[in-house]
Amino acid sequence: MQSVSVGGALLTVGGVAGYVVGITAPYPGRAFSLTALMVGLTLVAVGRAGDGEDER
Structure with a gap:
């Protein structure tokens, strides 16, 4: 889920830059x-939520 968080962070930064x-x-x-x-904020939240789960 690391890539989801990173992608969300990049999208968030791009969105803020575009807004400014x-x-x-x-x-x-x-x-x-x-x-x-x-x-972007949604993807960051989804990516962070998956960090605590146990993968089997």
């Missing part, structure tokens, strides 16, 4: 930065 750029200079598709942020 969208505040200063409007661009087409900037609403997708909020979607990337939400999906």
